[in-house]
Amino acid sequence: AQSVTQLDSHVSVSEGTPVLLRCNYSSSYSPSLFWYVQHPNKGLQLLLKYTSAATLVKGINGFEAEFKKSETSFHLTKPSAHMSDAAEYFCVVSFNAGGTSYGKLTFGQGTILTVHP
Amino acid sequence: DAGVTQSPTHLIKTRGQHVTLRCSPISGHKSVSWYQQVLGQGPQFIFQYYEKEERGRGNFPDRFSARQFPNYSSELNVNALLLGDSALYLCASSPRDRTYGYTFGSGTRLTVV
Numbered sequence: 001a002q003s004v005t006q007l008d009s010h011v012s013v014s015e016g017t018p019v020l021l022r023c024n025y026s027s028s029y030s031p032s033l034f035w036y037v038q039h040p041n042k043g044l045q046l047l048l049k050y051t052s053a054a055t056l057v058k059g060i061n062g063f064e065a066e067f068k069k070s071e072t073s074f075h076l077t078k079p080s081a082h083m084s085d086a087a088e089y090f091c092v093v094s095f096n097a098g099g100t101s102y103g104k105l106t107f108g109q110g111t112i113l114t115v116h117p
Numbered sequence: 118d119a120g121v122t123q124s125p126t127h128l129i130k131t132r133g134q135h136v137t138l139r140c141s142p143i144s145g146h147k148s149v150s151w152y153q154q155v156l157g158q159g160p161q162f163i164f165q166y167y168e169k170e171e172r173g174r175g176n177f178p179d180r181f182s183a184r185q186f187p188n189y190s191s192e193l194n195v196n197a198l199l200l201g202d203s204a205l206y207l208c209a210s211s212p213r214d215r216t217y218g219y220t221f222g223s224g225t226r227l228t229v230v
Binding site for chain 1: 121150152158159160161162165173175207209218219220221222223224
């Protein structure tokens with residue numbers, strides 16, 4: 001079984017300050033991990049993905065995430081928040097079992113990021 | 118290149134009716150998945166199709182069905198609509214059946230009254 005827990009339902013930061021969105025996962029097998037962003041009334045956009053290569057993953061718009069197997073974490077960070085970063089962020093896990101993946105993505109409950117001027 | 122396109126964008130149906138939602142994947146993508154996103158929650162997996170075969174099904178009742186056509190487009194059908202089926206229905210496509218990072222469409226907002 002697989003699951004993902006986003007530790008904060010809401011995060012509020014000031015523009016220009018760092019962003020940290022926390023995510024812990026549970027997976028019986030080697031996971032693939034993703035962060036998606038959803039702006040109001042929009043679909044989901046892929047920010048970055050981890051698929052067993054480098055543990056520090058760089059994504060779009062200055063975001064990055066570090067896979068820590070010992071802590072089963074995949075936290076999303078950004079050095080300096082911008083007003084346009086305000087959105088809902090989803091941590092997502094999938095896994096490959098014996099080389100087979102049925103493409104099922106398991107989403108966390110989401111973290112709403114608010115950026116204050 | 119066109120992204121994942123879904124139609125219609127919004128839909129209002131009455132309880133007990135049937136609905137069909139449509140999805141066209143990115144050109145060259147052979148895998149299509151469907152997700153339901155209820156307001157305030159993360160998306161929940163409904164189905165995955167790859168090369169016109171069902172490869173996975175989430176915990177949804179038999180009122181939900183889907184299919185994939187030879188051109189890899191897909192339909193999601195929901196029968197006997199309930200108020201609780203009101204949600205944003207998202208379609209996602211990927212080049213192959215492994216998860217390389219799905220590209221999502223903007224969704225169909227279904228309201229059941």
